[in-house]
Amino acid sequence: MSLLVALDFSSxxxxxxxxxxxxxxxxxxxxxxxVAEPDPDFVGYEAGPDVVRAQVADExxxxxxxxxxxxxxxxxxGHQVTALLVQGPxxxxxxxxxxxxxxxxxxxxxxxxxxxxxLVVGSVSAGVIxxxxxxxxxxxxx
Numbered sequence: 590m591s592l593l594v595a596l597d598f599s600s601x602x603x604x605x606x607x608x609x610x611x612x613x614x615x616x617x618x619x620x621x622x623x624v625a626e627p628d629p630d631f632v633g634y635e636a637g638p639d640v641v642r643a644q645v646a647d648e649x650x651x652x653x654x655x656x657x658x659x660x661x662x663x664x665x666x667g668h669q670v671t672a673l674l675v676q677g678p679x680x681x682x683x684x685x686x687x688x689x690x691x692x693x694x695x696x697x698x699x700x701x702x703x704x705x706x707x708l709v710v711g712s713v714s715a716g717v718i719x720x721x722x723x724x725x726x727x728x729x730x731x
Contacts, residue, residue: 590614590617590693590694590716591617591618591620591690591691591692591693592608592612592613592617592618592619592620592692592693592694592695592696593617593620593622593626593676593683593687593690593695593696594606594619594620594621594622594695594696595623595695595696595697595698595713595717596621596622596623596659596698597623597685598623598652598655599683599698599700599730600700600730601699601700601728601729602613602659602698604698604728604730605668605696605697605698605728606659606662606727608696608726608728609663609696610662610663610666610668615667615668615669616669617668617669618669618670618671618690619621619663619668619669619670619671620670620671620672620673620686620690620692621656621659621663621670621673622673622675622683622686623652623655623656623659623671623673623675624675624677624678624679624682624683625648625649625652625666625674625675626676626677626678626679628720629658633634634668637663638657647659649674652656652674653674655692656673656674657672659692660670660672671690673678673686678711679713679716680699680716680717681722683695683697684717684720684721686710687721687723692723692727693723693724694723694724694725695699695717695721695723695724695725695726696725696726696728697713697714697717697725697726697727697728698714698728698729698730699712699714699727699729699730700730712722714727
């Protein structure tokens with residue numbers, strides 16, 4: 590069984606890793622995924638001025654280091670972990686990557702902002718739950 594853990598680097602990420610570390614057998618493959626959303630102003634266009642390209646590259650580099658650090662924490666506990674940093678729309682990218690890696694469970698975090706927030710802004714965890722063909726484990730914030 591492989592697990593796909595969708596991370597947004599918020600405080601719930603530590604809880605997600607703790608749960609996954611306890612639940613996953615050492616021989617199970619764990620995929621950590623962070624979805625980097627593209628700047629909508631530049632989708633379909635050139636990347637923009639050099640300063641913008643440099644800022645985007647710096648952000649991707651920082652996110653890459655963060656996900657590798659989190660993967661290292663699970664590797665230190667004996668787990669097989671692959672870290673993925675993928676750009677795209679969040680919900681669709683999570684579901685596409687889950688299919689690509691053959692994930693049998695998707696683990697997402699929930700910020701618990703409430704129904705009104707989710708209604709107005711939307712919720713990644715709710716979107717993944719609605720559209721996922723595999724079970725979804727939601728880890729709430731403490």
